[in-house]
Amino acid sequence: MTGSGPLARACAVTPDGAGAWRAELPAGWDVAGVVHGGLVMATAVGALREETGLDPVTVTGHFVSPGRAGAARIETSIVRAGRTLTTARALLEQEGRPVLAVQGSFGPIDPAPHVLLQDAPVPDWPDPESLPRTSHVPGIDFPPPLTDRLDLRLHPDDAVFVDGRPSGVARMRGYLRLLDDEPVDARGLVFAADALPPPTFNANLPVGWTPTVELTVHVRALPAPGWLRIDTGTRFISHGRMEVDAVIWDATGQVVAQARQLALVPRG
Amino acid sequence: MTGSGPLARACAVTPDGAGAWRAELPAGWDVAGVVHGGLVMATAVGALREETGLDPVTVTGHFVSPGRAGAARIETSIVRAGRTLTTARALLEQEGRPVLAVQGSFGPIDPAPHVLLQDAPVPDWPDPESLPRTSHVPGIDFPPPLTDRLDLRLHPDDAVFVDGRPSGVARMRGYLRLLDDEPVDARGLVFAADALPPPTFNANLPVGWTPTVELTVHVRALPAPGWLRIDTGTRFISHGRMEVDAVIWDATGQVVAQARQLALVPRG
Secondary structure (H helix, E strand, O other): OOOOOHHHHHOOEEEOOOOEEEEEEOOOOEEOOEEOHHHHHHHHHHHHHHHHOOEEEEEEEEEOOOOOOEEEEEEEEEEEEOOOOEEEEEEEEEOOEEEEEEEEEEEOOOOOOOEEEEOOOOOOOOOHHHOOOOOOOOOOOOOOHHHHHEEEEEOOOOHHHHHOOOOOOOEEEEEEEEHHHOOOOHHHHHHHOOOOOOHHHHOOOOEOOOOEEEEEEEEOOOOOOOOEEEEEEOOEEEOOEEEEEEEEEOOOOOEEEEEEEEEEOOEO | OOOOOHHHHHOOEEEOOOOEEEEEEOOOOEEOOEEOHHHHHHHHHHHHHHHHOOEEEEEEEEEOOOOOOEEEEEEEEEEEEOOOOEEEEEEEEEOOEEEEEEEEEEEOOOOOOOEEEEOOOOOOOOOHHHOOOOOOOOOOOOOOHHHHHEEEEEOOOOHHHHHOOOOOOOEEEEEEEEHHHOOOOHHHHHHHOOOOOOHHHHOOOOEOOOOEEEEEEEEOOOOOOOOEEEEEEOOEEEOOEEEEEEEEEOOOOOEEEEEEEEEEOOEO
16 A cells, blocks of 8 residues: 555655554655655655555644654554544654644545536646756755655746746646656645645745645545646735645546645745 | 633533543534534634633644534643644544544734735625524524524525525625624634535535535634624535635634635435
């Protein structure tokens, strides 16, 4: 169930007794030295997937302290194994320090689409193969080292912030795929939901780095092979907090995930 | 901190030893005999508010089994008390049966608005005083008994489903206030986030009752006195699951909460 490929290796877990798992948060999957939140969450969700034998249907993580490259321990517990869904919790710690608390509902995700309503146009964006891949430049915070671990192609209208010319709209769109043709499974969608730069980088606002407080991902379908299209935006920034909403489509145009996070907005 | 008024009484908790609380889920706040999910969640969140001494900033509940009128016990635990936010968990049980698992970040909510971005027009809806109040008719499932516990005025374009003429759009808007002029605090927003009928009641789809699997509420500000405006909608229904998104404005036009839930869609 763990799969193989760079992401599967980066968030692998091994049993460490009843309801406990060990992981090694990897170097190089970081944003300014902090292990990427989506990767930490995918690691904890992976432990819960092993524990329950089921895929994440809706998972929520609260980020308690920054993850650092190195050993981590995950305690898992089943709240209730139900007929349709199993509710479970995980706590990921490093050296006794809580890093991430996860709670979620796990169950089967039907591979055959059965869609009653999809009220969002399938994005009609430029061909991803025609777009430059975002990559890390050593010694500079952005793009972060994380971007070298995946293939991210930002929408040209949103990539403008990289050159210091933000679009003025708090939106960030892009194509994503994993390296080595690694397929994206339900755990991969949890990672992908947090993989784009913050939409606020395109807003003309005094907004710096935006640490995630909470991330919720609804896995709506298992993606077909190929590019994911990810559309993220922020509508409300107030009291030093903002949300980021994400919708993810697979290569067939099926919505495969919805996500929202609450993040802190340091001023200036 | 518990406040007074009908909602405060309905979700009151009393200490029951270290990290434990007692509650009495009330009769009459139900939907077809099941205690309203938002009320159950407000009860657990209220226990966490007592435990932490802080307001809910972002809280997520996973609904495990239906709440019934009667005694409940809530176990609370602090994951970590941080400088800016405290992460905490609660498990609400009835007769040893888990009903709801809650996890959230608690902290101060600045009463003075400081808004950098609000990219959503303040709703320009008909005067609530001109709209009929939704009320329960004994012996009929909808509107449910819950509606008699609050003052709910549906937008006329969305209230049409009550008469069997759904609008065809998966949207439900309405004004809400509590009875006896009870003010809506952060806990009240958790309740309000789940108080409207499902948007799918207005979609021309074979969709019946929609039990909530997961509900996340971001409290963005404390509401000013007066009517809340609540706009909810559903964009994706697939694989027997749907999301409901909600934005809540207070009477001054300030966005005070954002919420999303994942619910099951029984077919037919």
